[in-house]
Amino acid sequence: MRRVHAFHGGVHPPENKAQSLAAPIQPAGIPPQLVLPLAQHIGAPAQPVVRVGQAVRGGELLAEADGFVSVPVHAPTSGTVSAIEERPVPHPSGLPAPCIVIDTDGADAWAPLAPLPEAERADPTKLRERIQGAGIAGMGGAGFPTAVKLSPGPGKTIETLIINGTECEPYITADDTLMRERAGDIVAGTRILADLLAPREILIGIEDNKPEAIAAVRAAADSDMEVVVFPTKYPSGGEKQLIEILLGKQVPSGGIPADIGVVCQNVGTAVAVHEAVALGRPLVSRVTTVTGEAVAHPGNYEVLLGTPMGWLLERAGVDSERARRLVMGGPMMGFSIPEPACPVVKTTNCLLVPTEAELPTPPPAQACIRCGLCAEACPATLLPQQLYWFAQGKEYDKLEGHNLFDCIECGACSYVCPSHIPLVQYYRASKADILARRRESEKADHARERFEARQARMERLAAEREAKRAERKRAAEAKAKAKAEAAASEGAGGTDDAQAAATADPIQAAIERAKARKAALAAGTAGEPADRLATLSANVDTIAKRLAAAREKLDAYDGGEASVAEALKRGVEKTEEKLARAEAELREAREGASEEA
């Protein structure tokens, strides 16, 4: 038996869980319209991939993940995309956000589902891709993309995988019923997560106020999974608190569980992982508790994501006369929804509709009496009353110095405060203020860099202009000087001759080249008689050939015009003369050569 540790503080608010546990999980049905926010998770909103008017089937991709810390959105049933616009979303601000609206057709036609083949399940990358591709974000309430949590990064080994079935917040029973009815799926999902992370131990943590869930999970669990039961206390279900309960280790301030080798996943997330991998079904529905005294049929509903809360509440039989407000989440950490048209999203674990008597308006806050009850209740061992003073004075440095960012906003301090001071509200506001100031100061730094870069550029450009101007001035001066010099030398006339020489040059050169060639030939005639003889005999041969051709022509020409015949005859005679001259020359040369020899 594992030793269970205790964390500091905590409170025991009335549980109020029995109301919604009377009936099993029931399907809520298909509403006429689904409103799917593009950001149902922490991180970048998904990017729509459908057009208005497009028909979609269940399980089809509506919007794809935008980056690593983001998840896609899928169609929960068949219908037509009727709008992609801003609609109110479940957020404490009540501000609208981009949503894809589907008019359902009631046929619930589904695109074929493709389970991940067994062979690919051994590949962690494929598994993570599938988990992200199925749109799975933490189902416990925060909505952090699950695939990111399952990528602890290089160098970090995961020793322990914790499946969180604590569900410590009053009223909520979604995880409880899920464990009772779908323990097999939870174990199958846990097995997939364990294959992915290869932890040394697998723990399933459940509070002792859920005996039926404990029995069901124990019966379904594999031998290497340990179901750990611990006493009920709020907020045991906080990730850091649960790790301390099960392992006795604290997550360092500002760190994440993976820093101490732990990954924590909600039971709902385990079921979603199982469905995505083994069935190929993306995350399109979730179990939501609908409870509160103003609800006629409290219970757990399997709700399609995007179902308007008002429609779901109508199904559960809400008495709007008695309902004081609509809370998403539990009474401790939940927030009021201003608009019942808001849709159920991936993080909607509970819709609480209390009456005035059940959850009365908090009485006016009194002055802090420094009783210290909040410090005793704080599960993060902070000093709430100290933080309260600093928050009032907006002393942000001191707030950070007192580890405001370790506050998990569980509300235990506000719960115990005898002066009814909404402490957690101060911390939420201060945290957001500090983050906003950080963003602003980053932006200011960025603006300063740009300003300085611009100043530097202006100076550089001015310097360049100045340099160019100086350059031009120098060039102009040099030109003027050259001109003046030219004008001065023209009087001497030296340049004129040179210019004439330059113009006459090509002709002169040609003449000189011809002279040189003749001289060379003459030198050759005198110097090399053998060559001269060869040239002359070739000359004789050529002329003899020419004479033969002319005679032939004369013979061939019979009659016709006399002048032509005369011309031919003269040509023959001239050629004969040429031949005789050439032969005489050759003879002379031969004689000269033999004389020399």
Next chain:
Amino acid sequence: MAWLADYPLAAAVLALVALGGVFGALLGFAAERFRTEGNPVVDQINAILPQTQCGQCGYPGCRPYAEAIAAGEAEINQCPPGGEAGIQALADLLDVEPKPLDAEHGEEAPVKSVAYIREDECIGCTKCIQACPVDAILGAAKQMHTVITGECTGCDLCVEPCPVDCIDMIPQAETLKTWHWPLPDPAAGRVEVIATDRLQDRAA
């Protein structure tokens, strides 16, 4: 050196002079060796200023204003974009009394604005581009210009030079990303005075 023993007064004076000389040399060397470049106070002041570069303080940018404050030429309450929080931070840094924002230089805008150019009216004169202190306007001569919203500091300087008045300053709407929980309003229910005090108030 033995003669010094006969003149204790001279010995003491000599020793002190020697010490003074040694330490003076040391200090002089340190002042040269570890000299600080620039004025670190200016950088600290500049880090507090919002870097809008709007010139509402009367100086051409945040750094010149920081230099003027450091030189004692400017008051700390001349920066409307920085607002009361900025004045408080400057007062803390310089250890002076915070003052209310000088109305002469403008009022603190409750919501940050960014410039928007009505593009079909833009004639492409590039005057706004030259005016923008952080190069947040994109365009070329006779081409339409547009503002890079993420880089705009909302300084207003581009509005004045535009010859066709096609630039608007649009307050930035609150989004889910910028929204945050407000601090609980103490006046909304918190009782700070004793009940009888309140009765007296009413009677008065």
